[in-house]
Amino acid sequence: MVKRLPELKDLVKAIGRPLRVATMCSGTESPLLALDKIGAATGQIYDAPLGVDHVFSCEIEPFKQAYIERNFAPPILFRDIRELDGDQATTAYGALVDVPGNVDMLVAGTSCVDYSNLNNEKKDIDEAGESGQTFRGMMTWIKKHEPPIVILENVCGAPWDKIAERFRQQGYQADYTRLDTKRYYIPHTRTRVYLVAWIARVKSLERGASATLEAFLFDSDDPRVHKGRQMLALPGEATSQRGVTDWGRCESRHRRARKDEGLGNRRPFTDWEGGCTLPDYAWNDWGKAQTDRVLDLMDIDYLRLAQSGTDSMHKTLVWNLSQNVDRTTGSGAAGICPCLTPSMVPFVTNRGGPLVGIEALSLQGIPVDDLLLTRESEGQMSDLAGNAMTTTVVGACMLSALLLMKDELVEHTKKVNAKLKAEAKTKESEARKAGGGSKTLAKSAAALSVGGAAGSVAAASTVEGADDLKEEDLVLCCATDRKEHTSDILDRAHRSARLCVCEAQTGSRDAIYRCEDCGHTACADCKGRPEHNYKRHDIERIAPDVFSAHLKQTLPMRVKLSGLNVAAEKKMVDDAKATWVAFAEALETIAGADFMFREVKRADVWTARYVCPSTDEVVLELRLGRTVAQSDWRVVITNEETGEKELKEFAPHPVYQWPLARMRLAPGASHLLDGVWDVLAPIEHAFDVAIEGKGEKKKNWQTELGMIGNDDPERLDISLPDGVDSNRAPWSDLRWSEYVVTTLKTDGMTAKEFEQQKESFPVDGTYALHDKCGTAMASLHKRVDPKPTLNKSAEAYFFLDPVRNSDGKEDFFVFADNHRRLQYGEHRMHAARVHHSFRPSDAKGKETFACRTDGRWMKSDEVNLIQLDEKRAAKQGVPKNAKALSSRAGGCQAAVAIMKAKVPLAEVDASAWPEDEFETLQNDRSSEVFQRLAWFTSRLALPSEVRSFTTLDEKRLNSNACGGAKCPEACPRCAPSPPVLQWTCKAGESKITAREDPRQAAAYEQALKRRPAPFVVQWRKTAAAAGKKLGELVIAVNPATLAHRALANVYSGVAKERSAAPQAEDKPTVEWQVVKHEEREAAVALADFTLKSNRSDAKAPQPKGWNTKFPLRPEQLRSLGWMIRQEQTTEPFVEEEVAESVHPALGLRMDGRARVERLVRGGIIADQVGYGKTAITIGAILASEIKFPLPNAMAKPVNAIPTKATLVLAPSQLLKQWPREVEKFSAEGRLVTLVIRTVADISHYTVQDFQRADVVICATSVLRSPLYFERLARLAGVASLPQCKAAGAGRHFAASYRDCLDKLETQCERLTSGPNGVVECAANSPAPAAAAATSPRARLARASASKPIKYADDGDDFGSDFESDSDSSEYDEVDEEEEERKAKAKAAAKRRAAACAKGKKSKSPASASASPDEADESADKDHWGFETTSVERDWTKTSSCPLELFHWRRVVVDEFTYLQQSDRCVVLGLKAEARWCLSGTPPVGAFSEIKDTAALLGTNLGSDEMPRYTKAEITKAESFQFFKEKPTQHWHATRHAVAQGFLDRFVRQNIAEIDEIKSVTDLNLLNLRPVEKAIYLELEHYLKSTDMMVKTKKKKSSDGDRDKRMAKVLEGSASGAEALVKCVTKFKLDNDAGAGTGACNAIVRVREEEKEDCERNIVRAVLDAKVMFWEAKEMARELGVDVIDTPSSRAPSKTAAKSYEDMTKNQQKAYRKPVDDKMWQLRDHTHDVNALVNELSGRTRALRFFKAVRELQGLRDDDAIVCQACEANECGHVGCLACLRADANLQECGVPGCARACGGDNIITAASLGTEREGCVDGDAALASPTKKKRGGGNGGNGGDRTAGGGSIVMSELVQSLRGFNPDERVLIFIQYPDLMKQVSDVLDDANIKYLKLKGSVHQQCAALDEFQKEKLRPGDARVLMLLSRDESASGANLTTANHAIFVHPLETNTQYEYDASETQAIGRIRRYGQTKLVHVHRLIAKDTIEEKIYNERGGEMFKGTHVK
Secondary structure, X not given: OOOOOOXXXXXXXXXXXXXXEEXXXXXXXXXXXXXXXXXXXXXXXXXXXXXXXXXXXXXXXXXXXXHHHHHOOOOOEEOOHHHHHOOEEEEOOOOEEEOOXXXXXXXXXXXXXXXXXXXXXXXXOOOOOHHHHHHHHHHHHHHHHOOOEEEEEEOOOOOHHHHHHHHHHOOOOOEEEXXXXXXXXXXXXXXXXXXXXXXXXXXXXXXXXXXXXXXXXXOOOOHHHHHHHHHHOOOOHHHOOOOOOOHHHHHHHHHHXXXXXXXXXXXXXXXXXXXXXXXXXXXXXHHOOOOHHHHHHHHHHHHHHHXXXXXXXXXXXXXXXXXOOOOOOOOOOOOOEOOOOOOOOEEXXXXXXXXXXXXXXXOOOOOHHHOOOOOXXXXXXXXXXXXXXXXXXXXXXXXXXXXXXXXXXXXXXXXXXXXXXXXXXXXXHHHHHOOOXXXXXXXXXXXXXXXXXXXXXXXXXXXXXXXXXXXEEXXXXXXXXXXOOHHHHHHXXXXXXXXXXXXXXXXXXXXXXXXXXXXXXXXXXXXXXXXOOEEEOOOOOOOHHHHHHHHHHHOOOEEEEEOOOHHHHHOOOOOOOHHHHHHHHHHHHHOOOEEEEEEEEEOOOEEEEEEEOOEEEEEEEEEEOOOHHHOEEEEEEOOOOOOOOOHHHOOOOHHHHOOOXXXXXXXXXXXXXXXXXXXXXXXXXXXXXXXXXXXXXXXXXXXXXXXXXXXXXXXXXXXXXXXXXXXXOOOOOEEEEEEEEEEOOOOOOOHHHHHHHXXXXXXXXXXXXXXXXXXXXXXXXXXXXXXXXXXXXXXXXXXXXXXXXXXXXXXXXXXXXXXXXXXXXXXXXXXXXXXXXXXXXXXOOEXXXXXXXXXXXXXXOOOEEEEXXXXXXXXXXXXXXXHHHHHHOOOOOOEEEEEEEEEEEOHHHHOOOOEOOOEEEOHHHXXXXXXXXXXXXXXXXXXXXXXXXXXXXXXXXXXXXXXXXXXXXXXXXXXXXXXXXXXXXXXXXXXXXXXXXXXXXXXXXXXHHOOOOOEEEEEEEEEOHHHOEEEEEEEEEOHHHHHHHHHHHHOOXXXXXXXXOOEOOOOOXXXXXXXXXXXXXXXXXXXXXXXXXXXXXXXXXXXXXXXOOOOOOHHHHHHHHHHHHHHHOOOOEEEEEEEEEEEOOOOEEEEEEEEEXXXXXXXXXXXXXXXXXXXXXXXXXXXXXXXXXXXXXXXXXXXXXXXXXXEEEEOHHHOOHHHHHHHHHEOOOOOOEEEEOOHHHHOOOEHHHHHHOOEEEEEHHHHHOHHHHHHHHHHHOOOOXXXXXXXXXXXXXXXXXXXXXHXXXXXXXXXXXXXXXXXXXXXXXXXXXXXHHXXXXXXXXXXXXXXXXXXXXXXXXXXXXXXXXXXXXXXXXXXXXXXXHHHHHHHHHHHHHHXXXXXXXXXXXXXXXXXXXXXXXHHOOOOOOOOOHHHHHOHHHOEOOOHHHEEEEEXXXXXXXXXXXXXXXXXXXXXXXXXXXXXXXXXXXXHHHHHHHHHHOOOOOOOOOOOOOOOOOOXXXXXXXXXXXXXXXXXXXXXXXXXXHHHHHHEEOOOOOOOOOOEEXXXXXXXXXXXXXXXXXXXXXXHHHOOOOOOOOOOOOOOOHXXXXXXXXXXXXXXXXXXXXXXXXXXXXXXXXXXXXXXXXXXXXXXXXXXXXHHHHHHHHHHHHHHHHHHHHXXXXXXXXXXXXXXXXXXXXXXXXXXXXXXXXXXXXXXXXXHHHHHHHHHHHHHHHHHHHHHHHHXXXXXXXXXXXXXXXXXXXXXXXXXXXXXXXXXXXXXXXXXXXXXXXXXXXXXXXXXXXXXXXXXXXXXHXXXXXXXXXXXXXXXXXXXXXXXOOOOOOOOOOOOOOOEOHHHHHHHHHHHHXXXXXXXXXEEOOHHHHHHHXXXXXXXXXXXEXXXXXXXXXXXXXXXXXXXXXXXXXXXXXXXXOOOHHHOOOOOOOOOEEEEOOOOOOOOHXXXXXXXXXXXXXXXXXXXXXXXXXXXXXXXXXXXXXXXXXXXXXXXXXXXXX
């Protein structure tokens, strides 16, 4: 494009400065990318580079903001275009800055949402839509600043006339035109409108696409594609950008298309009736995530092309799967991509998967190799691409505008320079006022170039130490005398090559299978389609990365092709044809060419790629096959013509379609350069062959697909594509299984010439068909006679080899030695090709076809491939020693050189290097440069001095280069402090949101943009001897900048909490390293976290003061010993943070690590249930040796009052158990215990009480009370705290709470400071807000009196009115408030009495007898007694003190996994010497869970990767920051190791040694009754067909009976699995017999009635449709328009003033709106009719299914079965198993007219249904189910005589079990779902079995526990307790009075860990110490259901050896 505009040179010189550009909503910043390429091209072609200053960008989406900041780093990135109408606007960082206006060109793409054709509610530009708002924001800026050039892009549907007029009103010459991407170099049909000044100039720059679609795509195994594939396969990702289309709305249209076009009913591409199994090359994981509509559309598109003889699996086509079946879904032409939109599903046929987001960006002309992408999902990538401008199109527009505005730009330059000078002076003045800031920070943002601040910082980076490096030889050649033989290399290559498509480039699977017929390989998971003839291929695999590194060291890095005599080769045939001219030019290109190593690539063969430095079009490839005969070197030229031609005319000359030369490795080659070269001369040879069919006849490919053949009577009724005869199919129905190929002798050919021809082209032989082995149209034939001679050990094949970018008519069969699937750019060397007219058929006799070859290989003995640099001229510089390197690497002001290379440059390569002076490469913009350097950087050895962590020099680390700050705490240059958050609320709204402080955000933004670059790479060329050039490359790093970032993270987070462990050392340890790095496509699965036990620890003695009646067991003493050592430890725990930076082009990663030692005391006691965690903790309290100051010895003042007490936080249901356990295990009077059940209890205790106590037990529910935090805030001097229970307010509460604690420390210092401390403290405690008196809590009425608070050591039992851990009920709140009110009244009376005693002015008698409410009002002013004399004299008498006011000896959190957000805040806000957390099931499934646990101990395991708060709680700037960077897999592995180290140090989990407590597990496998089985199967299969998804029905959808039943069963269910479990358990028969006969008959009757009702509904619906259509026609007639709006609808209106054709488009739309509305209503009604038809079909099948079930269930052994499948087969029909399976293999039903596609999974054997008679049916009888899943042969029978009042077999077994237990034995029943508990309750009520439930409020739970645990049971007492198995109420309780536990169903969990934890907690209620009976665990499992599957997957291993009934 630049070459065609020579006047650009004058333009650049005339302007004489960089072009100032601003972009608004340009998406991917395509204008900047285009300008960048234009600038590079003008510099290369005209020696006048066009510079660009990027003034600002504007983007509202956070992930797009991050993309722009990461890749372009604009000086200013605004957040919202609508803010640009003011003088200041908000940036993406939250800063408020001035809006620049000094711009030459603005390129904008305002919102298109209101103009899109996909929007049914479009809005005009003047309406209040998003499009109008963004346009007005842009226009306001344009009016204010008047840039000379404005380019605007938007969709075609935008109101362009109005837009152009608005610009003309502002004095612009504006016009617009449509531009298509495929007319501008790129094969992408994308039409957009651009508003530019002069359209003609833009049109002159058109040039059709010359490259095919695949040139812009990546290989399927490319890591970027593999990553996208993994994302798209995730649940929900496939539909994240589009709604899920109801399959019911589309199914009828799909059926009609199949019928009308004769496509049949099979699904050959997806096989989705069997669960979607795509061909093995395709993306099966992605396919399984697609909807039914998408899958069926893929099959229809596949069959449509098959009709015309095209196998789309081998064509480069793009199907738009988001379109409906009756719209155009395929590519308009092969090799051209249709228009990509954000919601599109662009399926690439020969990939078997969609385009990924980065490829969509590539098709917009974006150089994706230079892009830095992090966390963008595929949906976001598609959004980026779908809304992007095409670089070539916008580039043409910008070039046109620049050239035509040359004079105006020159004139505008004067204004620009003047403004820039003024801005520079202002900036410098502001910098001087601010303290002399650096010039870098004061530099005008407008003066930055493309790449922004980041590019400027990189360019200005200083490198030290390059001259101090020690030089060594850099070996670039390979030793030809290596001991390793070539055969060994090939063997290693084969063992490391990709043997299955799922392995991609780095994966490796062990279970590999190989086809015996064709040699194709696949893993055990992928094999199956095509079927092949697989056998296990045992081979010892080699890791691909290991072989890749080995191969790079083996290959020469620089080679030269010598000895090619071009003149001699041209004389072979003296021909002046264009072919020979092109051949001669090609030979001249490669003769004597230097080739430099570029890359090694893994596929099914390894390929090493070399490129000629003069042009990337000349490529040398080494292909390493399995054997020497399959390995060769090839020289290929990828030449493309240029000119104004269509894509199909742009194919390169045939000479360039094949390798020009090759060298096959010599037999027994000793090294990889050993062989003889051949040159492919373009000598086309033609000869004839006779092809004769033999063997048996088989179905042809199209017939196998189920398409209508020539003999089908329906053939005349189908609609075929253009060019296809509807009377006869273009294929034969049958074909031969063998073909005999014979070469024919040409007239005039001698016998010798004929033999030479046959020897040169050995195609004769018999070829057997292997239609199960893939290839196009299942056409693979393998030669069986004579033996192969094509390539010695290679086989000979005959098959269809399609041309990728053409239609199927021109495809031809070929003879070749391989048939593997080729990727783009690969070439298959075939022996000959047959004329395209040959297609397999059943024609008899020999047929003659023409054969052709593409050239002849001519041996060239003189040609050699020689390696260069054998004299070792290249040098590498490495550090002299580690000490010298470390001393230089300390500060962040400069980078330090770690490697240096000096290499001799080829003449053609030297021109690209900068002369003499070093230039810094921009790491993220120089991918092409680094690829050119790979020939020597691949051999650079990383110095050993940097490959391990090295300590940074402390002096340099703390140097003044860091802005004067002390780096161990903060470096403002490398790790600036983030802005503080401000909490704001919009006017009229109650929602509080966070935002950054604008001023701080501005400074933070500028600092981040100018952070030093971690990697600095510089290059240059210098003169060498003999006129040669020497290239120098320096690789430098700045480890200090990463170290500073790591330090900042270490001192953030938990380190700022009050609970943070003290730092053991004053100085942190700071280290760094540089290592090789390669990011894999799929992260290596990290090992599961493990927990240690105390088995090897020393035992502690029995604690002093322990109750000798209950001594601790030996294993408990070991645990106690560990706890004591943990509390006494002086060994610090090392916290570490790692900041990393990756240089992907060089494959390097640098880590900066900061370590801080903290003294952490305590740990996590994770002993399994029943071990005795409570007893061990009490033992630690008694044996405590933690030194703590006595109250009398306390220093004053303090910020937290020390107390010797241990604070225990426990769930409310355990608040009785803890005091009892303390009393039980401690000697009498040994421990003083306080109990806090409610907030009111705190007011009873003084500071003195807490100081004297040994144990304080507090319910965690107290920490969820708003009243608690209200008092805390008042005491701290804070007005209020946010509601702790408010949804979405967690972050606001946590931040406010931390501020409150800071002020509480100040209050504590006042309180403990001296005599006036109480007065000062009271003065700083504000009065409550007036609104508090009218709060809901104050309005609650008195409900009941509360019991007085008791001490645990008083021996009194506790009352039951303590608060629940769940949200308190109103009753509980009233109790708490009433108790609090009384306490306040009592305190007020005491204060009045004290005041009277002092002689102060007292209140009147009337006041003294004030009501309690009045007393409460007066008491609100002083909860703590600050106004009393006693407190004034002794501050330790202060009451109502919050827990945070104290410094505890230790804090114990019981069942910490149930902490809520406010609980957690309090735990983090507590000060303690030691901290313990108790739980038998600690969360250790992920790093984040362990990190949260570690925070409770006061230590930090690492910074957060994901935002800790919800999306609503994070700021926009934080969301933007989240997308900026993404850590590597190594970073995650490091954190994983840190977490495991924490677990090893602080967590112990012991298994209770309770072998003496015997237990038995009974597994009851229950056979469902036949009627249960039938209904369960139907529900299961329905859910399977929807992938277990619960879909939301639309309001007007007409549900079938199965849908209605599913909705009923799924009520309240979160998943299909849950619904199936409930279906098994909740099923209820219609009678008490339990046999199911009546129930089945009733179902049949009901379904017959439903079917009749459905038929009546269809009749009514059709009549309604007719009426609606008549009404629409009448409306249209009155208005004078057509019923359907068409361009021909131009009839004059009878009522309008002007004719319809004179109206604007919007006026026409409004005028005919009544008709359109009625037609839309009719369309929706038509869908309802179709839904009713589908429902009728479903009802018919369901009725037939149940009747068949009843018939089979009533048969005896000797009863005859009529096999309907033998004559006819339809879903629901009964037949013999063999016939049904035969039809299922064809994916069809044998009954004529049946449209149901049946597969093997649809077959249900009779044996699996059960029988209601004594005889058993024949196992070969079967039923074709209308659903999916095939069930195996289970045992029949009705389950014996179990009855439960017509309930399910599960309920029957439950009742029988309960009745069978001994009367004195108690039972726990565990149920997962609350609604299922209600069902079980009803069953037990019917069976007259009394039971209790542990649910509801705390009062109800405690009452149930007390009653259940009574020592003696009386007649009529409940001995059954029902629990929710995954509820908090099932944790911690000791229920050893029971010895039976019944699991009504297996637990349905997301992870194995959750399952094990829930099981452990449940069984641990009864199997624990104190149990004296045999424990029975009963499991009720319904056989052949999801219950059995869940049990086998989750619990099968855990409970091996159980007793099975």
